[in-house]
Structures are given as structure tokens and as C-alpha cells.
Amino acid sequence: xxxxxxxxxxxxxxxxxxxxxxxxxxxxxxxxxxxxxxxxxxxxxxxxxxxxxxxxxxxxxxxxxxxxxxxxxxxxxxxxxxxxxxxxxxxxxxxxxxxxxxxxxxxxxxxxxxxxxxxxxxxxxxxxxxxxxxxxxxxxxxxxxxxxxxxxxxxxxxxxxxxxxxxxxxxxxxxxxxxxxxxxxxxxxxxxxxxxxxxxxxxxxxxxxxxxxxxxxxxxxxxxxxxxxxxxxxxxxxxxxxxxxxxxxxxxxxxxxx
Amino acid sequence: xxxxxxxxxxxxxxxxxxxxxxxxxxxxxxxxxxxxxxxxxxxxxxxxxxxxxxxxxxxxxxxxxxxxxxxxxxxxxxxxxxxxxxxxxxxxxxxxxxxxxxxxxxxxxxxxxxxxxxxxxxxxxxxxxxxxxxxxxxxxxxxxxxxxxxxxxxxxxxxxxxxxxxxxxxxxxxxxxxxxxxxxxxxxxxxxxxxxxxxxxxxxxxxxxxxxxxxxxxxxxxxxxxxxxxxxxxxxxxxxxxxxxxxx
Ligand SMILES: Nc1ncnc2c1ncn2[C@@H]1O[C@H](COP(=O)(O)OP(=O)(O)OP(=O)(O)O)[C@@H](O)[C@H]1O
Ligand SMILES: [Mg+2]
Numbered sequence: 001x002x003x004x005x006x007x008x009x010x011x012x013x014x015x016x017x018x019x020x021x022x023x024x025x026x027x028x029x030x031x032x033x034x035x036x037x038x039x040x041x042x043x044x045x046x047x048x049x050x051x052x053x054x055x056x057x058x059x060x061x062x063x064x065x066x067x068x069x070x071x072x073x074x075x076x077x078x079x080x081x082x083x084x085x086x087x088x089x090x091x092x093x094x095x096x097x098x099x100x101x102x103x104x105x106x107x108x109x110x111x112x113x114x115x116x117x118x119x120x121x122x123x124x125x126x127x128x129x130x131x132x133x134x135x136x137x138x139x140x141x142x143x144x145x146x147x148x149x150x151x152x153x154x155x156x157x158x159x160x161x162x163x164x165x166x167x168x169x170x171x172x173x174x175x176x177x178x179x180x181x182x183x184x185x186x187x188x189x190x191x192x193x194x195x196x197x198x199x200x201x202x203x204x205x206x207x208x209x210x211x212x213x214x215x216x217x218x219x220x221x222x223x224x225x226x227x228x229x230x231x232x233x234x235x236x237x238x239x240x241x242x243x244x245x246x247x248x249x250x251x252x253x254x255x256x257x258x
Numbered sequence: 259x260x261x262x263x264x265x266x267x268x269x270x271x272x273x274x275x276x277x278x279x280x281x282x283x284x285x286x287x288x289x290x291x292x293x294x295x296x297x298x299x300x301x302x303x304x305x306x307x308x309x310x311x312x313x314x315x316x317x318x319x320x321x322x323x324x325x326x327x328x329x330x331x332x333x334x335x336x337x338x339x340x341x342x343x344x345x346x347x348x349x350x351x352x353x354x355x356x357x358x359x360x361x362x363x364x365x366x367x368x369x370x371x372x373x374x375x376x377x378x379x380x381x382x383x384x385x386x387x388x389x390x391x392x393x394x395x396x397x398x399x400x401x402x403x404x405x406x407x408x409x410x411x412x413x414x415x416x417x418x419x420x421x422x423x424x425x426x427x428x429x430x431x432x433x434x435x436x437x438x439x440x441x442x443x444x445x446x447x448x449x450x451x452x453x454x455x456x457x458x459x460x461x462x463x464x465x466x467x468x469x470x471x472x473x474x475x476x477x478x479x480x481x482x483x484x485x486x487x488x489x490x491x492x493x494x495x496x497x498x499x500x501x502x503x504x505x506x
């Protein structure tokens with residue numbers, strides 16, 4: 001938390017210097033809410049929060065589901081399933097986000113079309129899919145290590161009282177693994193929020209895209225991008241604060257149980 | 259059909275861990291209601307043998323039949339009889355996130371399809387039987403080791419198994435708690451349930467066993483009625499082992 005405060009303070013200083021000095025490099029009028037254009041601009045910029053947050057939440061949700069689907073075969077006794085899961089994780093982790101975004105947004109519809117499917121991928125779903133797939137490789141690894149941290153005896157005990165594989169996961173393994181999984185999973189959400197900025201290049205009207213558009217019309221990149229950075233900073237700090245809280249809560253449970 | 263007369267029938271069982279031959283041609287027939295106690299030095303394959311009976315380990319050769327069902331490496335072969343074979347582990351393996359009561363009802367509700375209410379009635383009966391009904395609402399970590407192991411026994415019994423396997427059920431316990439667990443197992447022994455018990459508690463073995471088995475290096479080296487087994491071990495290896503055990 002100390003470090004975050006320091007960074008905040010540094011930004012605050014830059015901001016102040018911009019407001020007070022007459023050096024001329026700053027032109028905050030562009031987003032000054034007391035002027036009419038300034039107010040319009042800042043409303044437009046801040047309006048990007050909705051898209052960024054929606055995008056991130058839907059992508060994170062999909063990634064959490066997809067990650068589990070990838071992780072479970074990765075810890076099964078079946079070698080073939082394990083290899084399949086491994087390939088997915090290594091492959092997806094290796095692809096940079098931007099090329100994957102292009103592939104999903106421009107390439108995937110071509111495949112759909114050739115299959116006779118009339119599925120349209122708009123900017124929102126293109127970005128959601130890309131973020132979810134890219135992140136799922138990481139969430140899968142989080143699940144895997146969380147589940148593997150539960151002792152083998154738990155699975156065996158579940159087996160000896162007749163539970164099948166899914167019941168064992170559902171009632172015995174996952175509830176215990178959850179407190180090891182949840183904090184790093186929440187942390188991954190920060191990754192998604194930051195990477196969601198890439199959605200701007202396929203025309204998603206989120207924070208970064210809106211900043212770009214104002215920069216193009218107002219020629220004030222320094223001010224607009226400074227604000228943009230603050231916008232992400234606020235978002236990430238809020239999440240990171242929530243994660244800390246979650247970690248503390250989970251941590252106290254842990255000491256109770258073991 | 260002749261096999262159905264036996265609770266467990268193991269023929270020429272062979273098991274490898276990589277290039278290590280853990281079980282080397284083991285033959286064992288356990289009758290219904292029989293109580294077999296297995297002892298032997300560490301690493302002799304006792305746990306592995308017991309775990310082959312309930313498919314916690316697969317085998318590489320030979321034949322395992324449990325209640326007339328031949329076990330293959332297909333998990334389904336065991337599914338049919340899984341609720342007929344209970345197991346108690348050295349480390350208890352209670353579910354730490356569930357109350358004692360929920361530990362007991364989990365199997366009956368989800369594997370046997372009992373409704374919550376009858377599962378709880380059954381659970382309370384068995385907690386009564388292992389003498390800790392007052393602990394039902396507690397979490398496992400709040401119990402002593404002896405109490406935890408008694409909960410684990412009750413949890414197995416909730417499935418109404420025909421066979422109970424015990425793998426060193428008292429080895430992880432402080433000395434003063436050993437007898438409370440052994441008493442519970444002794445009480446079960448009078449019930450007619452088939453039991454296979456791996457233990458080094460020789461006083462207990464002498465009292466409850468119908469048959470003693472001594473294992474060494476993946477083989478059954480000696481077996482016999484407890485009276486003969488303890489008084490007159492036939493092999494030197496068994497003699498040496500018993501002397502070491504009985505010294506303390
Ligand atoms: N999963 C495994 N992989 C490899 N080797 C194993 C595995 N499980 C057991 N072994 C080895 O097999 C041998 C027999 O193990 P087992 O647990 O059956 O012996 P045991 O008679 O129960 O011994 P103990 O009295 O110490 O419990 C040991 O040498 C052990 O190291
Ligand atoms: Mg053992």
C-alpha cells in the first residue's frame with residue numbers, strides 16, 4: 001500500500017505543477033469542467049469506464065469458467081487429457097494479445113462464414129473472447145496449483161465414501177482449494193482490466209479509445225493521456241484494495257482450519 | 259459363483275511402482291465376517307495391498323475380487339461395490355471445511371441418495387456408537403486426534419459397508435488416545451463386519467484377529483491363527499519382527 005501511495009503522490013505533484021506553473025507545456029483547459037468543451041470532453045472520457053468495466057467483468061467471468069474447464073483435465077490421471085490441457089496453456093500463453101485480438105475479430109468470422117454460421121463478432125465480444133481466452137491460460141494454472149495443494153488423502157477419502165469425480169471436486173476439493181485460488185484469481189482481474197485497453201484498436205469505445213479520439217480532435221496528448229493513466233490507476237487500485245481485503249479474510253480462515 | 263462366498267479374493271497379485279516390485283505374487287482369501295490383521299516391516303507393501311482392495315491403487319498382474327466383483331483398471335469395475343468397502347486412514351483425512359455431521363452425511367446423501375434427514379439420523383446413531391454424539395456440530399480441527407479418528411470410522415460406517423479396511427488407524431495418535439480408537443474397532447469386530455486391519459498393536463491383534471498375516475518385501479511370508487502366530491512363528495523373519503515389536 002505504501003508504494004501505491006507514493007506513486008499517487010508523484011502523479012499528484014505532476015498534476016499540480018501542470019496547474020500552477022506557467023511553463024506552457026500543460027493545457028488543462030481541454031478537460032477543465034468549468035468550461036463547456038472541457039466538461040463535454042471529460043464526460044466523454046470518463047464515460048469510457050462503463051465499457052472498460054463491462055468488458056473486464058464479462059471477460060473475467062468467462063475466463064474463470066474456461067480456466068476451470070482447462071485445469072481439470074490438466075490434473076486428471078489420464079495422460080492424454082493432461083497433455084491436451086498443457087498444450088492449451090502453453091499455446092495460449094505464448095500468443096501476444098494484440099495478434100490474438102486481430103485473429104478473433106477479423107479472422108474468426110471468416111471461419112464461421114465458411115461453416116455456414118451466421119455469427120457476427122462485434123467489437124465488444126471480440127474483445128471479451130480474446131481477453132477471456134488469453135487470461136484463461138493463467139486462471140487454469142491458478143486452479144491447478146490450488147487444487148494440487150489439497151492433500152491426496154482428501155480425494156481418496158471422498159472416493160472411499162463413494163463420491164464420483166464431480167462430487168469429489170464439488171463438495172471436497174474445490175471448497176478447500178477456493179481460499180488458495182480466490183486471491184490470485186482476483187489479482188488476475190487487474191491483468192484483464194489493463195489488457196482491455198487493446199480493445200480500443202478494434203473500435204471499442206472504452207477508456208483508451210475515447211482518449212485517443214479526444215487527442216485527435218484537441219491535440220492535447222499529454223493532458224488526456226495523463227488523465228487516462230489516472231483512470232486506470234483508480235480502477236486498479238480499487239481492485240487491488242479489494243484483493244488485499246479478500247486475502248486477509250481468506251488468510252484468517254486458513255489459520256483457523258489447519 | 260463360488261467366489262461370492264468370499265469377501266475378498268486376491269490371486270497372484272503383482273504391483274510395480276516404476277521398477278520397484280511392491281507386491282510380488284500375493285494370494286489372500288478373506289471370508290465374510292473374518293477379521294484379518296496384517297503386520298510387517300515398513301515398506302513391505304501392507305498399505306499397497308490394502309489399497310488394491312478398494313482401487314486406490316491399480317494392480318499390474320493377478321486378480322482381485324471383492325464381494326464377487328472382479329476389479330479391473332476400469333474405474334467402473336469398483337464403482338458398483340465402492341459403498342461396500344470402507345476405509346480408515348492413518349491420517350484420518352476428515353474434510354476440514356465441513357462439520358463432523360456434514361463429514362458423515364456427505365457420502366450417504368450424494369453417493370447413496372439418502373435425504374438429508376435420514377442421513378443425519380444415521381450419522382447421529384454412528385456418532386453415538388463411537389461415543390462422541392456431542393461433537394456433531396464441531397469442525398474436525400477442534401477435536402482431538404482420537405476423536406477425529408473415531409469420526410473417520412463413523413464416516414465410513416455411514417455407508418454401511420460390508421468390508422472395512424484400516425491402514426494403521428492408530429499410528430498417528432498420541433499413546434493415550436490409542437485405546438479409545440482400538441476399543442471402537444474391537445466393538446465393530448463383534449458385529450460380523452469383514453475387516454482387514456494393518457496395525458502394529460499386537461495386543462489388539464491378539465484379541466480381535468481371526469487370522470494374522472506377516473508381510474515382508476511384497477509377499478505374505480507367514481499367516482495363521484493368532485494363538486499359533488504369536489507363540490510359534492515359523493519363519494525367522496517373522497520371529498525377528500515380532501521380537502522387535504513386542505520389545506516396547
Ligand atoms: N505412489 C508410490 N510411488 C512409488 N513408490 C511407492 C508409492 N507408494 C509406496 N511406494 C513404495 O512402495 C513400498 C511399499 O509401500 P507401502 O506403503 O505399501 O508399505 P507399508 O508396508 O505400508 O509401509 P509402512 O509400514 O511404512 O506404511 C515402499 O517402499 C514405498 O516407498
Ligand atoms: Mg503403510
